Amino acid sequence: MVSKVDTRCDLMLFGALGDLAQRKLFPALYQLARANLLAEGSRILAIARTETDTAGVREQLLDRLQQVIRPDEFDRSVAEAFLQRVEYQLLDFNDPDGFSALNNWRDSAHNELIVYMATPPAMYGVIARNLRTAGCCTDRTRVVVEKPIGHDLESSKVINDELGEVYRENQLFRIDHYLGKETVQNLIALRFANNLFASQWDQNHISHVEITVAEAVGIEGRWGYFDKAGQIRDMIQNHLLQLLCLIAMDPPSDLSADSIRDEKVKVLKALREITPDMMERYVVRGQYTAGTSGGQPVPGYLEEEGANRGSETETFVALKVEIDNWRWSGVPFYIRTGKRLPEKLSQIIIHFKPAPHYIFDPDQKHLANNKLIIRLQPDEGMALKILTKDQGLDKGMRLRQGPLELTFSETFDAERIPDAYERLLWEVMKGNQYLFVRRDEVEHAWRWVDRVIRNWHDSGEPPKRYAAGTWGPVASIAMITRDGRSWYEDV
Numbered sequence: 462m463v464s465k466v467d468t469r470c471d472l473m474l475f476g477a478l479g480d481l482a483q484r485k486l487f488p489a490l491y492q493l494a495r496a497n498l499l500a501e502g503s504r505i506l507a508i509a510r511t512e513t514d515t516a517g518v519r520e521q522l523l524d525r526l527q528q529v530i531r532p533d534e535f536d537r538s539v540a541e542a543f544l545q546r547v548e549y550q551l552l553d554f555n556d557p558d559g560f561s562a563l564n565n566w567r568d569s570a571h572n573e574l575i576v577y578m579a580t581p582p583a584m585y586g587v588i589a590r591n592l593r594t595a596g597c598c599t600d601r602t603r604v605v606v607e608k609p610i611g612h613d614l615e616s617s618k619v620i621n622d623e624l625g626e627v628y629r630e631n632q633l634f635r636i637d638h639y640l641g642k643e644t645v646q647n648l649i650a651l652r653f654a655n656n657l658f659a660s661q662w663d664q665n666h667i668s669h670v671e672i673t674v675a676e677a678v679g680i681e682g683r684w685g686y687f688d689k690a691g692q693i694r695d696m697i698q699n700h701l702l703q704l705l706c707l708i709a710m711d712p713p714s715d716l717s718a719d720s721i722r723d724e725k726v727k728v729l730k731a732l733r734e735i736t737p738d739m740m741e742r743y744v745v746r747g748q749y750t751a752g753t754s755g756g757q758p759v760p761g762y763l764e765e766e767g768a769n770r771g772s773e774t775e776t777f778v779a780l781k782v783e784i785d786n787w788r789w790s791g792v793p794f795y796i797r798t799g800k801r802l803p804e805k806l807s808q809i810i811i812h813f814k815p816a817p818h819y820i821f822d823p824d825q826k827h828l829a830n831n832k833l834i835i836r837l838q839p840d841e842g843m844a845l846k847i848l849t850k851d852q853g854l855d856k857g858m859r860l861r862q863g864p865l866e867l868t869f870s871e872t873f874d875a876e877r878i879p880d881a882y883e884r885l886l887w888e889v890m891k892g893n894q895y896l897f898v899r900r901d902e903v904e905h906a907w908r909w910v911d912r913v914i915r916n917w918h919d920s921g922e923p924p925k926r927y928a929a930g931t932w933g934p935v936a937s938i939a940m941i942t943r944d945g946r947s948w949y950e951d952v
């Protein structure tokens with residue numbers, strides 16, 4: 462069958478035998494092939510330092526795809542045809558001489574070159590320089606790099622400078638995989654295609670916003686990486702601040718990458734700095750202890766495989782974030798994310814202000830504000846909680862809150878929701894940067910987060926403990942209760 466696109470590309474995948482490539486990138490590429498979105502002639506060079514060959518890698522990938530892809534989406538003939546596009550190159554990324562082999566493989570006459578660095582960030586600069594020395598950099602090269610870009614502002618600048626020495630900003634595709642989620646992109650449609658919401662989206666009408674990104678899993682054998690990062694670097698600096706930006710930004714003038722990214726940067730610049738005296742009221746950090754997950758006992762963070770028993774790294778963060786601009790003055794954003802919480806759940810709740818004059822039963826006043834619940838994952842969709850009269854002759858004018866419900870899988874006829882990496886790889890192939898993070902976004906996010914981390918270190922306070930399978934330290938409940946509010950629970 463002829464592919465639906467003519468964006469032929471050569472994809473060099475550095476770190477092709479690593480966790481990300483095997484678990485996310487190859488399955489996403491397979492799905493693009495299955496959807497007939499990989500152009501004829503597109504090829505993939507899997508690059509790693511394990512002694513094996515093309516046949517061995519194809520065999521291993523076939524097994525892996527069979528394990529990872531849902532049985533009803535796995536088509537052996539598609540997988541085998543897809544794997545014919547894959548070749549293997551043994552290479553130590555530190556060896557400049559080895560890069561000439563990459564240049565020989567490239568089809569510079571016909572194909573765009575995509576360089577995907579699924580490697581530790583310390584390798585990004587090395588790979589870029591070695592590619593340049595090998596003559597493997599052209600204007601038609603696009604470079605994809607993974608988060609985290611550094612572990613603070615300074616280190617992110619070093620990485621960005623190294624990349625910037627070789628590539629222009631419009632060649633760099635910095636991944637934040639949350640931007641590849643359909644429901645996250647839908648925030649743009651929700652806000653700017655529905656004037657109903659667009660006209661109500663400010664401090665005149667919204668009292669506060671909640672963003673929860675809860676994970677049921679622990680650190681999944683990634684202790685070595687995670688312990689140096691912690692939840693604030695792993696999740697807040699990127700995914701949660703990106704979500705906050707999409708909710709808080711002003712309307713972009715169009716859908717171009719820079720129009721959207723300009724608006725996000727304005728939000729990041731307007732985040733109120735959290736100073737040491739604010740820490741107790743604005744920030745909670747936690748670390749899980751042993752508990753249960755899915756009904757099974759699970760170890761605490763300090764008992765995980767490879768753990769350093771004295772670690773004070775946080776696995777949970779809750780923050781009260783204020784945005785100092787006209788639109789959001791006085792509207793706190795309560796954001797929280799943690800590992801080993803009761804369930805996997807990402808949702809955003811927009812709490813609208815009550816009507817200016819209340820005329821109903823005083824006992825029901827607490828009900829009288831609309832909420833928009835945006836379910837990012839799972840059970841993707843949204844519900845607008847509205848107030849109606851309770852039905853029945855004996856109910857008088859009692860109020861009742863009920864949802865206007867939009868469940869994507871039901872309304873849109875159970876269309877398959879593509880994985881974030883499918884969308885992101887597809888956009889790289891088309892050369893669209895709007896779902897990728899610009900350098901100044903990364904740096905403003907680090908600047909704000911670094912301040913919080915510095916305050917933690919200065920205070921010397923250990924993280925508060927919470928049992929695995931609970932919603933984090935009680936202090937996170939106290940943080941929001943102090944403002945006369947509570948974390949939303951769907952009851």
Ligand SMILES: NC(=O)C1=CN([C@@H]2O[C@H](COP(=O)(O)OP(=O)(O)OC[C@H]3O[C@@H](n4cnc5c(N)ncnc54)[C@H](OP(=O)(O)O)[C@@H]3O)[C@@H](O)[C@H]2O)C=CC1
Nearest residue numbers: 476478479480481510553554555579580581582607608609
């Ligand atoms: N895994 C995930 O879910 C996520 C990962 N990321 C990011 O993606 C990137 C990759 O992560 P992940 O796949 O987990 O990491 P892995 O360590 O599993 O994979 C990295 C790969 O790079 C290879 N590598 C490292 N140095 C060299 C070298 N000098 N020469 C040749 N090969 C080398 C490693 O080879 P070897 O095995 O021989 O050391 C390994 O196969 C990181 O930046 C990470 O932060 C981001 C979000 C999620």
Ligand SMILES: O=C1O[C@H](COP(=O)(O)O)[C@@H](O)[C@H](O)[C@H]1O
Nearest residue numbers: 608638676678695696700807838
């Ligand atoms: O980037 C990361 O994201 C995952 C959570 O992603 P999701 O798509 O499953 O919501 C997180 O577990 C991981 O620690 C972090 O590095």
